[in-house]
Amino acid sequence: MxxxxxxxxxxxxxxxxxxxxxxxxxxxxxxxxxxxxxxxxxxxxxxxxxxxxxxxxxxxxxxxxxxxxxxxxxxxxxxxxxxxxxxxxxxxxxxxxxxxxxxxxxxxxxxxxxxxxxxxxxxxxxxxxxxxxxxxxxxxxxxxxxxxxxxxxxxxxxxxxxxxxxxxxxxxxxxxxxxxxxxxxxxxxxxxxxxxxxxxxxxxxxxxxxxxxxxxxxxxxxxxxxxxxxxxxxxxxxxxxxxxxxxxxxxxxQAHIAEENTTVKRLRDKLEAGILAQVSHAFPTGDTANRLPNTSNIAFEYIEGEAILLMLNKMGIAASSGSACTSGSLEPSHVMRAMGIPYTAAHGTTRFSLSRYNTEEEIERVIAAVPAIIAQLRKLSPYWTDNGNCGGPAAAKDSFAPAYA
Amino acid sequence: MWEYSDKVREHFFNPRNAGPLEEANGIGDVGSIKCGDALRLMLKVNPDTEVIEEAHFQTFGCGSAIASSSALTEIIKGMTVDAALGVSNQDIADYLDGLPPEKMHCSVMGREALQAAVANYRGEVWKDDHEEGALICKCFAVDAVMIEDVVKANNLNTVEEVTFYTKAGGGCAACHEGIEEILARVKGERPGGGETSPPPVCPAAPETAKPKPSKLTSVQRIKIIEEVLESVRPMLRRDHGDVDLVEVQGKKIFVTLKGACSGCMMEAATLGGVQQKMIEALGELVQVLPASLMPVE
Known part of the structure; x- marks a missing residue:
């Protein structure tokens, strides 16, 4: 693939x-x-x-x-x-x-x-x-x-x-x-x-x-x-x-700048909406109403970003993370900390950044792959209590309200 | 991306003994959410034999944290509690065919979880006395907190001394600026540290210097030499190495480095450090050389 x-x-x-x-x-x-x-x-x-x-x-x-x-x-x-x-x-x-x-x-x-x-x-x-x-x-x-x-x-x-x-x-x-x-x-x-x-x-x-x-x-x-x-x-x-x-x-x-703000933006929005519809305890970070058309940064709570990236990589998907482990420092991303994203979420932030080379089919494959990865890692996490119930659309959303406007 | 061994990858993608353990009678929770690691180790210990029959884990952490946890449970299953406590973080790393230096703390966390779980089983309270800072020396995985503690405890003033005591800075030397910054900061905190006093040319030994007799007999010299080797031995053993005295020929002291020390890229630096100690202890200029350089009679 x-x-x-x-x-x-x-x-x-x-x-x-x-x-x-x-x-x-x-x-x-x-x-x-x-x-x-x-x-x-x-x-x-x-x-x-x-x-x-x-x-x-x-x-x-x-x-x-x-x-x-x-x-x-x-x-x-x-x-x-x-x-x-x-x-x-x-x-x-x-x-x-x-x-x-x-x-x-x-x-x-x-x-x-x-x-x-x-x-x-x-x-x-x-x-x-x-x-x-x-x-x-x-x-x-x-x-x-x-x-x-x-x-x-x-x-x-x-x-x-x-x-x-x-x-x-x-x-x-x-x-x-x-x-x-x-x-x-x-x-x-x-x-x-x-x-x-x-x-x-x-x-x-x-x-x-x-x-x-x-x-x-x-x-x-x-x-x-x-x-x-x-x-x-x-x-x-x-x-x-x-x-x-x-x-x-x-x-x-210059010739493609309109495409960045239409096609690429639409694929980014599709990716983000597609993931968030299936994964609970996840939220986009940053000023979602005023951001680059190609970037989506999603915080997956209670799991760690490098583990997400390794799993994604195994499926042929390349993304990036704000977790401490990907940088070699002990602190998660200074950007996430500056925004007051809690540690449990900051370590699980995953950045998807698109280009005009990405296709609809690719985005659909990623949307299909991510929920299972998140669910698998949450099963390993001591912070995750809803065992057997995580990842699906029916996952409980009542226990947690992210400290995020 | 990190250079993970196949074993690390294998344990990450197929972790053994993951998930809660219902009948656990020893549970250890360690780690810090701040540094992105947390580990719960659950043990089922047979109270009659003290054998660990089952070990499960749940980990919030990166690939190597998950792999280290998985490896730990595999290592300790079937061991007695006492035997399990002898498992070192190096054992965990070795089991996984090594971890990148930035990731050694993941194996440390495994060992701490084990201590905590055993304490919990025995009805004791385990206290985390381990504090971690940003990684300074990547060659030898030494962090800022360790360097700062050692600098304070031994009143160190130079990068060379820090290298001798902690090994930090003894490899590629790229972290020397970072070590200098720690030295400057600690110096600023010392009483009267704001004054610009030049660092002592000959650094003070951690032990109080012995009064140096004007002339030592050969027996006295060799005794002092053995004492110096004895004092560095714990440091070498921590790295699975050792040192032996082979011969003393005038100003030349021949030794063999053994175990992990032999052939280590740090061999020269290690001997240099030992030599510095010898010079201080003997009060004379001597050379510490590998036995391989001993002249053939």
Whole structure:
């Protein structure tokens, strides 16, 4: 049986069209784009067109606002460190409690160096409080960094509004948009967003290529200094094949963005409804009314996520979990904890993230497979008391009301 | 995904003795919902023979927690209660052909459940004195709480000392930043720890240093050398290893590492640690070398 890949927030399949576009840059187009001769010039031309493709997807005003990097993490680090370096009189970073480790781990490290980091809390649905946010904006703040969409729950933050509010106070605004780009419409020229990170492998380009969008005129200090590549803002010989691939992937993403919000969204909703109709003591996490169209994160209570993933994997289904065991740490996902999801549920959170490659038939197979897996694991669980009665539609729902709005 | 052995996978997908045991007369509940593990072990012990006739489990946990529970019940069935208490977490891991370092705590939980169930059978109360922190050293599965406790108890100041006492940091060295952070934090908590006093060049031995006679006789030296080896032996035995003195030639002390220590990637680090102790105890510079390097006469 063909395996079913529902872990597209972790990484995506490189589109065959993208692979075809990049391959010549390993062979005949091997030149260094900085070179004067024809070998270099043809690569330089390809980079220029890739830059335009990225610019178009992001709705950036100028193609020079696109800086190619090696990954989303590099873009995030560059943005935050640049904002601090360029404004030495400001020592504070505002972020949120549910950011990706690419942001949070860096912020914790900055705190050790004496910087002040303020993390916005989220409510039970993973939403921030704009009044709290507003109260934190002052002259000490160098940068606000808030993700556009959460990788675990898909919850979308109002980053355009947040950027306006920061801008009004003269504060730089960065957004980690690696999950949002290609799934929801983005038009940067009509926002006050100063910097944005994206990652190629989340939108059907290969791993090892990312972008930092840097609005023209925003004060900037490079992370990597050296050659004049990327106008001196990111030294290092360009990853030509990766850049060409990302350009093509951005073009495809733009062409398919409606499909993400219709077909993919419908399959996601079908999957979630199909599972919840059969499994008791399970609930979707995050802001289900305002989230990415491809993501469903379901908390299965009283069982542990890694066990669910192993069982799913045995049936050829790939998903992801917020349990402690899948990360090697002892705590379950910081996103689930920030939302106040109880431990008994947080460990059992399972993320299904779709792409435009998923089919109706695949979703039906998953809907058919999940209830038996949950029932089997609950039979093993000391927290589960309704033995012999679990999993079925008739399972008792009266004994438990999840602490969840 | 973790690299689970076939045995772990097999016990996870087909757990033995899962589910409640009606006639249980010893029940042990351990684990913490916070770290995502909880285990109920149910024993049916024959009160006349003290033999465990049935053992069942229920586990809230990951693949290896379920597999460890399943393995534990298989191991202890048919054992007497006393024999079962001798089962170590390493035995459980060995039964499963090993567990990833991040997952060793799953086997620890199995052993604790066993102690709790036996205590319950005997009408005693078992107290969990085991606290766990984030895993720092992946090579040797050492967590933050253990490092912090050892640093505090022995007044350690350097990563090298931490490696000697706990092995943490003795492998790939990627966790040295994490160990340094723990050292800095503990140092900050010590009385007068805020002051910037340089760490002692020669770290203080945990035992009070013996007065060093100006000149030791050969017999005295060998006695001290044996004492040092005796002091490190429990640590080696914990890892199923041992050490023996072979020969002393001037400043060179030749030893053999045995059992799990022999051929271990940590052999050099282990000898280095022993050497450090020898130097402190003898008050002279000596080399501790494997017997294989002993010059052939």
């Amino acid at each position: 063909e395996p079913i890949y529902l872990d597209n927030n972790a990484t995506t399949r490189v589109d065959p069209v993208v692979v075809a576009a990049m391959l010549p840059f390993f062979t005949e187009h091997f030149g260094n784009p900085s070179s004067i001769h024809a070998f270099g010039a043809q690569v330089g031309k390809a980079l220029k067109s890739a830059r335009a493709q990225v610019q178009s997807l992001l709705g950036a005003e100028h193609d020079s606002e696109i800086i190619f990097t090696s990954c989303g993490t590099e873009s995030d680090s560059t943005a935050i460190l640049s904002a601090l370096k360029a404004q030495p009189e400001r020592n504070t970073v505002i972020t949120t409690a549910v950011e990706h480790p690419a942001i949070l781990t860096l912020c914790e490290w900055l705190e050790k160096d004496g910087y002040v980091v303020k993390k916005l809390a989220v409510d039970k649905k993973g939403r921030i409080d704009l009044d709290e946010y507003k109260s934190l904006l002052n002259d000490n703040v160098a940068l606000v960094s808030a993700m556009w969409a959460n990788n675990e729950t898909g919850t979308i933050f109002p980053v355009e509004t947040m950027a306006e509010m920061a801008h009004a106070k003269g504060i730089l605004f960065h957004t980690d948009a690696v999950q949002a780009v290609g799934k929801i419409g983005i038009d940067l020229k009509n926002t006050k967003i100063d910097m944005l990170s994206l990652s190629g492998h989340k939108l059907h380009a290969p791993k090892g290529i990312g972008v930092l969008y840097l609005r023209r005129g925003v004060r900037f200090r490079p992370l990597l200094r050296g050659g004049h590549q990327e106008r001196g803002r990111r030294a290092g010989t360009e990853n030509a094949a990766g850049i060409v691939a990302l350009g093509r992937a951005c073009e495809l993403a």
